[in-house]
Amino acid sequence: MSLSRRTLLRAAGTAGLALSPLAAGGQVLRAGPADPTAPWAAAPAAASHPDPRIRALAWAVLAPNPHNRQPWIAELPGAAPDTVVLRCDLDRRLPVTDPFDRQITIGLGAFAELARLAAAEEGRAVQVIAFPEGEPAPRLDARPVAMLRFGPPGSAAPDPLFRHAAARRSTKRPFDNSRPVAPETLAALGAAVGAPVRFDATIAPDRVARIRDIAWRAWLTEANTAAAHLESVDLMRFGRAGVAASPDGISIWGPGIEEGIAAGQITRESMLPGRPGFQVMVDRYTPMLANTPAYVWLTTAANGRAEHLAAGRDWLRVNLAATGLGLGLHPVSQALQEYPEMRGPVAEMQDAIAPDGARMQMLGRLGYAGPVPPTPRWPVESRIRAT
Numbered sequence: 162m163s164l165s166r167r168t169l170l171r172a173a174g175t176a177g178l179a180l181s182p183l184a185a186g187g188q189v190l191r192a193g194p195a196d197p198t199a200p201w202a203a204a205p206a207a208a209s210h211p212d213p214r215i216r217a218l219a220w221a222v223l224a225p226n227p228h229n230r231q232p233w234i235a236e237l238p239g240a241a242p243d244t245v246v247l248r249c250d251l252d253r254r255l256p257v258t259d260p261f262d263r264q265i266t267i268g269l270g271a272f273a274e275l276a277r278l279a280a281a282e283e284g285r286a287v288q289v290i291a292f293p294e295g296e297p298a299p300r301l302d303a304r305p306v307a308m309l310r311f312g313p314p315g316s317a318a319p320d321p322l323f324r325h326a327a328a329r330r331s332t333k334r335p336f337d338n339s340r341p342v343a344p345e346t347l348a349a350l351g352a353a354v355g356a357p358v359r360f361d362a363t364i365a366p367d368r369v370a371r372i373r374d375i376a377w378r379a380w381l382t383e384a385n386t387a388a389a390h391l392e393s394v395d396l397m398r399f400g401r402a403g404v405a406a407s408p409d410g411i412s413i414w415g416p417g418i419e420e421g422i423a424a425g426q427i428t429r430e431s432m433l434p435g436r437p438g439f440q441v442m443v444d445r446y447t448p449m450l451a452n453t454p455a456y457v458w459l460t461t462a463a464n465g466r467a468e469h470l471a472a473g474r475d476w477l478r479v480n481l482a483a484t485g486l487g488l489g490l491h492p493v494s495q496a497l498q499e500y501p502e503m504r505g506p507v508a509e510m511q512d513a514i515a516p517d518g519a520r521m522q523m524l525g526r527l528g529y530a531g532p533v534p535p536t537p538r539w540p541v542e543s544r545i546r547a548t
Contacts, residue, residue, distance in 0.1 A: 197401075197408035197537035201327065204279075207541070212237075213285055213311055214245050219541045220279035224477060225331055226268025227494065228255060228396060231409050231539055233272045236548045245309040246548070247273060249301045257392045258383065258498050262301040263469050267522065269306045270473020276309060278323040278481075286317035289474075296466035307470065322353065325484040329477075330535065332489030335452035336528025342455040346486055350457060350527075353478040358471050359519065360479065362457040362527070371513050372456050376524070379496035379506035380446060385434065386502045394432045398537075408537035450493065455527040457490070460519035472522035479525075489530040497521045 200222055207219035218235050226232060232253040236246040247269060254265050277287040290308040297304055347362040354360040363369055383389045396410035400422040404412045413427065421427040431438035459475055461468040476492075483490045495503065496510040507521075515521050 195405055197404045197412070198535045200538040200540050201535045203540065205327065208283075212242075213280060213283070214242075214309075215541065215545070216283070217276040217279040217285075217287070217311075218245065218545065220326055221272045221276035222538055222541045222544060223326065223329070223535075224268065224271035224275045224473075225329075225480060225492070226271060227259060227264040228393070228411070229409050229536055229538075230255065230265065230268065231544065232265050232268060233544055234546055235544055236546045238548050243311045245276070245311075246305050247307045247309060248303065248305055251301065251303070254301070255392060257388045258500060260499055261299050263464075263499070263522075264494060266301065266306065266466060266469035267473035267476060270470035271477040272473075273307050273309060273470070274474040274477045275326065278320050278326065280311060281317040282319045282323045284314050284317055284319070286312035288312070289470075291467045291470050298466070306466075322478055322481040322485070325481045329480050329484045330489070330533045331480075332491045332526075332530050332533055333449065334489065334491075334530045334533060335448045336454055336489060336526065336530050338452050338454050338528070340454070340529040342488070342527055342529075346488070347455070347457070349486060350479050350482050353482040354459065354475045355471075357461050357463065357468055358475045358522070359460050359462075360457065360475070361460065361514065362455060364455045368513070369453065369456060372510070372524075373450065373453055375496050375506055375509045375513060376493045377447075377450050379503060379510070380450060380493070382502055382506060383495045383498075384439075384443065386500075387434075389500065389502065390434070394429055397429060397432065399427060399429070404537050408539055412537050449491075450526070453526040453528060456514075457525050457527050458514050458521065459523040460515050460521055462519055464520040468520070469522065476523045476525075483527065487529065488527055489533070491526045493524055493526055497524055 204219045204223060207216050210216050214237060222231065230253045232250050234248045234250050236248065238244055238246060249265060249269060254262055259265055273289050277289060280287045288310040290310065292304070292306065293308050294304040342364050344364065347364065350362065351360040363372070393411060398404045398407050398410050398412050400419055401414050404414045418427060427438060430436065432442065433439060457479060459472050461472060480490050496506040498507070511521060514524065
């Protein structure tokens with residue numbers, strides 16, 4: 162039985178990644194839920210939980226993060242019932258494409274912000290204290306990324322952005338180029354961003370074309386760099402059973418895909434260069450990246466850990482604002498990455514979007530597209546550790 166390229170293209174790839182057991186004293190991960198997208202429904206259902214930290218964390222696990230690595234560990238200190246200690250699961254980093262853990266830290270910043278917004282929705286302020294034991298370099302280590310201190314009821318007002326949290330997606334689809342993005346829409350997105358992060362965007366056709374060209378060549382560079390591509394291939398989850406067992410990484414499942422997996426036609430090996438699955442991936446991303454009417458990006462003057470965390474905060478906020486305006490947002494980070502093979506595209510992208518020397522933190526495609534399903538997630542309880 163053969164599977165058509167069109168069928169493969171329809172069902173290929175939603176971001177997600179594999180999880181290791183937590184460290185000694187933490188919970189050991191069980192198999193994922195029968196429905197790998199169940200945490201999206203579980204978040205509002207957590208409203209009945211007696212611990213406000215759990216209620217907020219049930220939303221936080223839905224935050225965007227690179228390769229859907231879900232790199233967060235939330236510690237709940239028994240001696241401090243108003244506190245969450247956020248750490249990075251060091252086994253869930255991307256050492257090839259994110260050698261300094263910048264993107265992973267951005268994902269952790271999005272997690273902290275979504276927890277803060279969820280708590281504010283019920284009237285609780287959350288103070289986010291970045292790197293309370295110092296900023297690790299050149300990579301993250303076992304020290305806390307942030308401390309989240311929860312205030313009492315009545316200490317915060319709800320943020321309107323939170324109402325879009327359940328519908329937020331990373332829209333990995335071609336956008337409708339016949340529907341332009343209005344300048345006032347870009348201004349509304351920029352209003353979601355705060356210091357030390359700067360928001361910029363473009364709908365100018367010449368500038369969009371230039372950024373699109375660099376982004377596509379950077380994508381091809383990553384796909385044809387063996388170690389970088391293998392980092393993604395090793396994190397692929399094939400079929401519903403594989404995704405349910407590890408609801409993270411790059412999830413390859415859905416109608417038409419299961420038959421190809423059962424027949425042995427869709428495998429990890431088929432995704433290597435020169436193999437059919439690799440060409441399917443190229444064919445899928447070619448029209449996706451080509452059909453982009455606007456780009457948005459975040460930069461910072463400095464490039465420390467606190468800036469990375471703030472960029473994650475504001476990437477989430479821009480994503481929520483875009484969702485509320487009916488727009489899709491899709492991060493395209495290849496030409497912002499720090500490994501050697503990407504130096505040429507990074508220099509070009511720097512000149513295209515941040516010629517003043519500001520550090521590029523996030524870049525995304527923006528436009529209108531149809532609805533997309535939620536990305537698989539590990540349940541909140543699998544990412545919590547009592548101390």
